[in-house]
Amino acid sequence: MASPFVVFLLMFAVPCSAIGVWPQPRYMSWPVHWATSLSPSFTITSPRHPYLSPAVARYLQLIKTEAYYPLTDLTVNLTNGPPLQALIVTVKDLAAPLSHGVNESYSLSIPTSSDKATLSAETAWGAMRGLETFSQLIWGKPSRVAAGVEVSDWPIYAYRGIMLDTSRNFYEVEDILRTIGAMSANKLNVFHWHITDAQSFPIVLPSEPDLAAKGSYGSGMQYSPANISRIVEYGLQHGVRILPEIDAPG
Numbered sequence: 001m002a003s004p005f006v007v008f009l010l011m012f013a014v015p016c017s018a019i020g021v022w023p024q025p026r027y028m029s030w031p032v033h034w035a036t037s038l039s040p041s042f043t044i045t046s047p048r049h050p051y052l053s054p055a056v057a058r059y060l061q062l063i064k065t066e067a068y069y070p071l072t073d074l075t076v077n078l079t080n081g082p083p084l085q086a087l088i089v090t091v092k093d094l095a096a097p098l099s100h101g102v103n104e105s106y107s108l109s110i111p112t113s114s115d116k117a118t119l120s121a122e123t124a125w126g127a128m129r130g131l132e133t134f135s136q137l138i139w140g141k142p143s144r145v146a147a148g149v150e151v152s153d154w155p156i157y158a159y160r161g162i163m164l165d166t167s168r169n170f171y172e173v174e175d176i177l178r179t180i181g182a183m184s185a186n187k188l189n190v191f192h193w194h195i196t197d198a199q200s201f202p203i204v205l206p207s208e209p210d211l212a213a214k215g216s217y218g219s220g221m222q223y224s225p226a227n228i229s230r231i232v233e234y235g236l237q238h239g240v241r242i243l244p245e246i247d248a249p250g
């Protein structure tokens with residue numbers, strides 16, 4: 001007899017046939033399942049921006065190296081059109097900082113009759129969300145790209161985050177970076193970093209060095225100013241704001 005768990009899986013596995021952009025965009029249209037190929041010289045152009053530019057480079061690398069296969073067969077019709085040569089990214093307000101409530105809306109269009117797709121966003125942060133969506137519309141080797149697709153998306157919640165407590169347990173810098181990367185793939189935007197508490201004080205404050213020296217679990221379990229800068233920069237390159245919480249011990 002099937003366990004309730006198996007029955008649960010079957011109920012939800014059957015209807016998922018097409019491509020599953022996650023999280024589901026507010027509006028996505030792909031009326032006929034057209035696909036085109038990705039040109040070997042495919043590129044992404046975008047305005048220069050300290051955090052968007054590294055994100056563009058990262059997504060280009062991901063798109064060119066990842067051969068993702070959807071869990072269920074994807075039946076598509078190949079267009080007679082040219083392979084996709086470029087994604088053109090435009091941003092209205094390049095100066096908008098990654099603050100609470102910043103506009104993260106974007107529109108993505110992958111036509112069937114052109115070798116260029118377009119992504120337009122209000123801010124660099126919205127452009128990053130659009131790049132994530134675009135990357136999820138590419139699969140296989142050689143790569144196919146869904147075509148005849150229109151996406152218009154914006155978040156329901158301005159604050160989409162997780163909280164990590166590094167006081168009860170120390171987490172390596174690399175683990176925090178990996179977590180931020182996973183957040184960005186899920187379009188989350190706030191990393192609430194509960195850095196310290198009564199249990200330990202891992203953050204090295206140059207003005208009060210004794211707090212970490214005496215309050216951390218050990219010299220290998222501290223966050224240096226360089227570690228913190230790296231995490232904050234990495235967050236910005238992924239559209240994830242680092243929200244630090246420093247509790248005066250206990």
Ligand SMILES: *[C@@H]1O[C@H](CO)[C@@H](O)[C@H](O)[C@H]1NC(C)=O
Pocket residue numbers: 031032033034075076077
């Ligand atoms: C492929 O094209 C045929 C003919 O136009 C159409 O009937 C079919 O639904 C299309 N398949 C998909 C997956 O869109």
Ligand SMILES: *[C@@H]1O[C@H](CO)[C@@H](O)[C@H](O)[C@H]1NC(C)=O
Pocket residue numbers: 101102103104105122
């Ligand atoms: C974001 O910008 C779009 C396009 O200009 C606009 O329609 C929308 O209302 C804005 N959203 C927010 C949260 O400001």
Ligand SMILES: *[C@@H]1O[C@H](CO)[C@@H](O)[C@H](O)[C@H]1NC(C)=O
Pocket residue numbers: 173174224225226227230
């Ligand atoms: C954390 O900071 C220390 C001291 O600045 C440095 O030696 C170490 O490489 C950093 N770790 C990471 C993962 O960046």
